[in-house]
Amino acid sequence: MSTTSRAAQRAGWAFVAPALTLMVLILLLPIAGAAVLSFTDYSLGGAAPGWVGLENYQKILTQSRYQAMIEATLTYVLTVTPLSIGLGLGAALLIRSLRWGAAFYKTVFFLPAMATLMAMSIVWSFALHPTLGVINATLASFCGTGWLHAWSWFDESCRTGFPLWLGDRSYAIWTVCFVGVWQGFGFNMVLYLAGLTSVPRELYHAAEMDGARTAWDRFRLVTWPMLGPTTVFVVTITLIRSFQVFDIVEGFYEQGAGPSRSAYVILFAMYEKGIRENLIGIGAAIAMIFLACIVVTSLIQQRMLEKKAHYA
Amino acid sequence: MTAHRFSLAETLKHVMLMVGALIVALPFYVMLSTSLKSPGEIERNEGGFFGAQAVMTDEYCVKRNEPDRAAIEAAMHKREGLDEAGARREILAGVRETCATRPAIFNYVSAFSQAPLLLYLLNGIIVTASIFLLQVMVALPAAYALAKLKFWGRDLVFGLVLFCLLIPIHAIALPLYIALAKLGLTNSYAALVIPWTISVFGIFLMRQFFMTVPDELIDAARMDGMGEFSIVWKVMLPAAVPALLAFAIFSVVSHWNDYFWPRVVVTGDRSLFTPPLGLHEFRGGGGDGSLYGPMMASATVIVAPLVVAFLLAQRRFIEGITLSGMK
Numbered sequence: 280m281s282t283t284s285r286a287a288q289r290a291g292w293a294f295v296a297p298a299l300t301l302m303v304l305i306l307l308l309p310i311a312g313a314a315v316l317s318f319t320d321y322s323l324g325g326a327a328p329g330w331v332g333l334e335n336y337q338k339i340l341t342q343s344r345y346q347a348m349i350e351a352t353l354t355y356v357l358t359v360t361p362l363s364i365g366l367g368l369g370a371a372l373l374i375r376s377l378r379w380g381a382a383f384y385k386t387v388f389f390l391p392a393m394a395t396l397m398a399m400s401i402v403w404s405f406a407l408h409p410t411l412g413v414i415n416a417t418l419a420s421f422c423g424t425g426w427l428h429a430w431s432w433f434d435e436s437c438r439t440g441f442p443l444w445l446g447d448r449s450y451a452i453w454t455v456c457f458v459g460v461w462q463g464f465g466f467n468m469v470l471y472l473a474g475l476t477s478v479p480r481e482l483y484h485a486a487e488m489d490g491a492r493t494a495w496d497r498f499r500l501v502t503w504p505m506l507g508p509t510t511v512f513v514v515t516i517t518l519i520r521s522f523q524v525f526d527i528v529e530g531f532y533e534q535g536a537g538p539s540r541s542a543y544v545i546l547f548a549m550y551e552k553g554i555r556e557n558l559i560g561i562g563a564a565i566a567m568i569f570l571a572c573i574v575v576t577s578l579i580q581q582r583m584l585e586k587k588a589h590y591a
Numbered sequence: 592m593t594a595h596r597f598s599l600a601e602t603l604k605h606v607m608l609m610v611g612a613l614i615v616a617l618p619f620y621v622m623l624s625t626s627l628k629s630p631g632e633i634e635r636n637e638g639g640f641f642g643a644q645a646v647m648t649d650e651y652c653v654k655r656n657e658p659d660r661a662a663i664e665a666a667m668h669k670r671e672g673l674d675e676a677g678a679r680r681e682i683l684a685g686v687r688e689t690c691a692t693r694p695a696i697f698n699y700v701s702a703f704s705q706a707p708l709l710l711y712l713l714n715g716i717i718v719t720a721s722i723f724l725l726q727v728m729v730a731l732p733a734a735y736a737l738a739k740l741k742f743w744g745r746d747l748v749f750g751l752v753l754f755c756l757l758i759p760i761h762a763i764a765l766p767l768y769i770a771l772a773k774l775g776l777t778n779s780y781a782a783l784v785i786p787w788t789i790s791v792f793g794i795f796l797m798r799q800f801f802m803t804v805p806d807e808l809i810d811a812a813r814m815d816g817m818g819e820f821s822i823v824w825k826v827m828l829p830a831a832v833p834a835l836l837a838f839a840i841f842s843v844v845s846h847w848n849d850y851f852w853p854r855v856v857v858t859g860d861r862s863l864f865t866p867p868l869g870l871h872e873f874r875g876g877g878g879d880g881s882l883y884g885p886m887m888a889s890a891t892v893i894v895a896p897l898v899v900a901f902l903l904a905q906r907r908f909i910e911g912i913t914l915s916g917m918k
Contacts, residue, residue, distance in 0.1 A: 295745075302752070310758060377608075384611075393908065
């Protein structure tokens, strides 16, 4: 017994040693590194770094450039998260109640999650091109359709031209959001479809006996509460994925981050400062803020799931 | 009566989902269709899905085969009374004829010739395959130890794994970048692969899977005189194939599609570009109408492998990708 356990001891450590070493070197030390760097004015190949304390963070809170970053990031996260969850849930509910064709819609809606986002952003930017793109051409072809002109935006656009989408600061971030929703909601749909299969049929019968007659009642009383854990999960990963938006902005804008920095999302800011401009100190401070957002989101998720577990 | 109401609801659902499907499919349609059309058709937004496929001249090909001095002199020599301009015109007409091509062929040929797309694809394969193999080599024994071996400190190690699940690579990109730069490793395959060798998610996933493997199987193997090392590779690995497959899909899809990390560590060397990076560079090359065809052809080539694989094995893919939600 003692020999086998000693063998297990040795084998156990031998087997986790490579993983543990890499975990420390690649994941844990760099976090400490980023934290330290965020208090310095380090730049690669530059003079000896100086300790600047909270100056980097102060800049982020006060300079307009970073206010643009915070604004763009929050706009993206707070738009894409609810929309892609709502559409994901809606699609899942509709698809699940279909008699035929469910597999087809599921495939199509999940397709964007598979396709290289950089490539698809470039395709979208071509489709949204003001003169060559199919979007504005299609919209313009509807001009003259009487009832659509009741929509003042449409009427106005028919007369003065449809938006530049990517080139117009009042549309740019929303266009980025649109592609984010386009890419992400199918993923949420799949998670919700999985969640829906675990709702017991008997609960619907019971609810009906208790007087839940309409589909809305059944949703409100059975489906939605039963989807609670799924929703907590979906909200968390959607938030985390939204904070990580980068490819779309790079795919849309070769330089900069959209008109008047309207799409200056946090990872783009980190990349621009830390790598392109070699201002690693400030880049690291941005990275720490990014990390804080992710960790807080994950911790909230854990708390919520624990609470749910208590109910069950 | 209810039957009628029901089918109306069903129709309504299909209408709504169909509108959604059309919007979702739109960029794929645009990408494929544009990759088949001639520059003129792209600029005028005409030609339907396939374009007219009318014969066009490949101007790049003409430029490449511009007649040189020797060719012109040879032509003048061959036929008396032909002046220089005439000879030039004649040769050029011949060149234009050999450079005639169909738009679809033009776009795909230029995609591969204007940028080293084949090299990018090869890089993509090398990088994603090495990442996956290294991840498995590191994660599988660790997962086995965490699931099946009792050793001092196991809970601590597993706690660290759970903690590391929270860390997004973007947050540590800068220190990793500095470390790689100090080691002189930026602009190398190593820089593209090393940060991904440790997949705490892979460890977690496989540990969960190994927990379900009966202890008797392992005990039997020990009775047969197998060492722990061979148990990992000869017993656990084959048993873990379903989990490994899901993890493989997750790993390959995320690294084939990854743009952020290659962008950080490959700063100049085009020969190391992965497909998404190459595509972005292609775009930077200029955005006039004649480039959109080849650009969309490149995008199609880059997007196709995973999309086609997904269409062939949807359930496996969805399983593998949704696992990423846990990350």
